[in-house]
Amino acid sequence: MTATTLTFSQVLLANFRAAYARMWVRLKGSNREVTWMAAEILLPILTIGAYVILYKTLSLPASMGTAVIIGGTMISFWSNVLWNMSAQWFWEKEVGNLEMYLVAPVSRMAILLGMALGGVVNTSMRAAGILVLGIFAFQVPFKLNDVFSAGLVFLLTVASLYALGMVLASLFMLYGREAWHTNMLLQEPVYFLSGSYFPTIYSGAIPLGVQIAATAIPMTIGLDAIRLVTIGGGNISTVWLHILGLIAFTLILFPLARKALGYMESLGKREGRLTLRWQ
């Protein structure tokens, strides 16, 4: 008996089909529960609402409320990256699916790509709901002059966030109960560092060291760029540096994810932790 050797195009096709299949599962799984979708739109509105009212209490300009709504909308992507991308291998391990992914004749990156694409579509639907509901409920002003730049920085932000999610996914592959705590740890601190609920982290009131640390998170740069374009009326010349930063993030994080995934998988095999449940 001889082993069949697949051509490059056959391997590529198999990986695309795996990505599509994983995306389909994600789309179907997340949208079959209407209560989940409603909650994922309404829950952020509660927090956004609290911050918008705080701004009003302090008699601050309405544009700061706009910044909060945009920040709250983008947070839904970060939450999706954390819980449904980074921690996904952990969930899969808990329910016994991880070993099936590992024996499948496709790249792990194809599966992660499928997860990411499904996550982007799902979260975009929810983010649109948050944005529309937020604007309707709180009547905040926008100053959008350059739709192309807004769309470009949004797409680049999402791409870099999901690339970061792929890197984190490799870490979570070996996690036990710490997966939950690590995710919790990466929520509020990132909300703070990325300036999700205040106009910008790049303010004189924030120590320079914190601003530099915050710049290492793609969300910080992306959010700042989106706000400059949608609230400040900026265009591509205003955010070109942000765009370069986001492209750099994606180009660095994507291959890094591949390397990290390979390393963590072999480490997991050596330590026998890939099928360990209830750690």
Place this chain on the structure above:
Amino acid sequence: MAIADFIRSARESFNVGWKIESNWTDPVLFATYRIVQPLASLLIVAFIVIIGSGAFGPGLPKEFLARLIVSNAFFVYVASVMTSMGWLVHTDRSRYEVLKNIYISPGTLHSYLIGRGLVSVVNGTISVLVTLLFSVLIFNGLLNLGIPLDLLRVNLLMLVPAVLLGIASLIAIGYVLCAVSLVSHRMEFILGESVTGIFFLLGGVIFPPTALPGWVQPISTVLPITYFLEAVRISFGVETGPYLLNLAYLTLATAATVIAGVLVFRAAEYRARQLGLFDRKSEY
């Protein structure tokens, strides 16, 4: 005897819960995890005020910032108890598959849930204390903002009853979340977070309830969290108001939530037994 059994059962449940929540790592890392999240939450609201007042306002409203620090620190109890009890039934039923064993054991499910709820209270207490301490260090030490918050001048005679009543009401609400989890599935993602979000918006945490639109203010006035946080703020001296009246309202609201919690849980328990839901497994 029955009370002694109940307490023993709750104590054992507490021990189990504490191990589940804490023994996945070393104590230093565990403490770090407990500190970073509430501190980041506090920094968000504090910097909203600092950046806002620096850029647009007449000056830093120091009294308001002190109010915000205390409210946010004690809101950790809400987030901790709601998240933990919102997930509890699902985790024990579907993930560890032990809920049915606990249910048929000689102790009751009530003592088990209270014991597990108290773990989140202890976790919350660690976070509250450290958040308060770090707040003073950051805002008055590092940033030298002169916030009128003196942790050594807290009126403990006022603080302790308010905290005990607040915790009792939170565990009673957590009980309701467990009851809902018992008769539902795929709701665990939503339960704790929804209640926490509603309390954050309506409980007067980061702004006075009077800042809310008129039509939602009545909801705020029936929530125990509103009186809990107000009584705590008064005991810290960052807000003036009728402490005893707040405590009376808090007592009433707590009694109502405890009664509602027990009734709702019993009804859910009955229904779960009828429908055989104690060992239902839900996957995604």
